[in-house]
Amino acid sequence: MKHIIVSLIILICSTSLFPQFGSQDSGGPLTPEWAAYDVKFYNINLNINPDKQTINGWVGVTVEAVSNMKEFVLDLDDKYRITKIIWDSPTESKEISFKHENGKIKIQLPEEVAIGQSFTVKIYYNGKPGIAKNPPWDDGFTWGKTKNGDHWVGVTCQGGGADTWWPCKDHPSDEPDSVLLNWSVPLNLICVSNGKLRYVLDNKEGTKTFCWFVSTPINNYGVSINIAPYDTLQYKYTSITGEEIPVTIWVLPENIEKAREHCSEFLDHLKWYEELLGPYPFRLDKYGVAESPYLGMEHQTIIANGYGYRDDQFGFDWLHHHELGHEWWGNMVTAKDWSDFWIHEAICGYMQTLYIEEKLSDRSPFAFMMNWKLWKNEQPVAPRKEMTSSDAYTNDMYSKGSYVLHTLRYYVGDDTFKMILRRWAYPDSEMEKVTDGSQCRFATTDEFLEIAEKVSDRELDWFWEVYFRQAKLPVLQAIIENGFLYLEWKIENNLPFSVPVEVKLEGEITKVEMREGAGSIKIPEGVEPVIDPDKWLTMSDVEFKNLNK
Ligand SMILES: [Zn+2]
Structure with a gap:
């Protein structure tokens, strides 16, 4: 039975835990266009319409030029339609020209921006985001439904990057210092997101806006939304620093009792x-957990x-x-x-x-x-x-x-x-x-x-x-000859390697030092040595020879 369970887990792992991400991708060699600036702030303002499965709104991007810039390049999937881009400086606000193709938005800046100068543009856009087929390993929206038939929405984009749903610099080496998030959703739903909730605004048009603020850097794929008619469990947790951290678990109403029984374990994990x-x-900001329509x-x-x-x-x-x-x-x-x-x-x-x-x-x-x-x-x-x-x-x-x-x-x-x-x-x-x-x-x-x-x-x-830098595993050669066990590391490209090896003889474990990649230990007659009995070593199967036999 145990074997079956282990095999089952391996099967699950091999079929679903490690598939490659979809065709969308994130990062790669840092292009000169990406290297030209440092993102300071994202201001994301989106209407999420679960009935139509669409998003629309605008994203403000504030950056500092790292080299003199005439053109500003951001990433956004082509499936979205950009309606306008606004140059938003303290002295003027005007539409500027751009091209959106092959996942890149190429924006002509109205004036050259010198090194060290900051500027802001606002990108207005709308569209139908891709649907994640196998979240969280696949990017896109999950437009789920609760047992009661209410909307239950989530977004994942670790593989393809956040440009699968909002304009950004899609490279892991640049994080904003902070982010403002304004999510508008239907009145009966709650939109839970990163950072701290500042306020909720009733828009009098059948929607509410949830304003969240992230006070620290955040990676792009870490920005997300969870939309459902959530109930909450709230805890007060005292950090080892003595500071109180608000902990909130957003739970589907039908699971609140189950969650209440289970979630104190989350605080044990935190401690x-x-x-x-x-x-x-x-x-x-906070510690929060939101029940999601995908694994995690x-x-x-x-x-x-x-x-x-x-x-x-x-x-x-x-x-x-x-x-x-x-x-x-x-x-x-x-x-x-x-x-x-x-x-x-x-x-x-x-x-x-x-x-x-x-x-x-x-x-x-x-x-x-x-x-x-x-x-x-x-x-x-x-x-x-x-x-x-x-x-x-x-x-x-x-x-x-x-x-x-x-x-x-x-x-x-x-x-x-x-x-x-x-x-x-x-x-x-x-x-x-x-x-x-x-x-x-x-x-x-x-x-x-x-x-x-x-x-x-x-x-x-x-x-x-x-x-870390070589693909091949170390190979350990073990030879028994003339009453000794001789051990030797065989390493790809003959690199030096001297991790000692534990050997168990008659119930007792001895650590054999492997200076210059080799070592030996005396073996009492008739005793079978067990090499690395506690399985500490990352290596291939031991190449074992007994020349005494
Ligand atoms: Zn992980």
């Missing part, structure tokens, strides 16, 4: 993360949760635990390029293993990790090139990356590993106190190496090179 990684990063997504301060208020076979709400982890790994600490995507997914994935190990002692964290072991070893966990999100999103980046962290933990030791995690999240303890947005940063695989070396006081570049 666990804070103790491990430092404070919840968005204390000034890490939308900043408003996690989408469609897991049905239940625990999985490991005894906890895996989905919530994972998505909450992204508030640190992805939302506060963001990969500068999609090639560093493991910083979001591999680390966040390993959080569940640590949680099971600490909190659910009757369950197997190892079994949890093995559920995800579908590696192909065709592409490094962190390739050294600029990548689009769909190129970067592989199972290796995700679950092999998690396993590499397991090996790193074994190599540096538990306490050091936990301190590395904490400093990856917050590079120093002063940053743990900050809430003004400067707690958010872009990270790279190389920065994470630097921090890990500093915290552990060890050289780790060889570890990074083999595990």
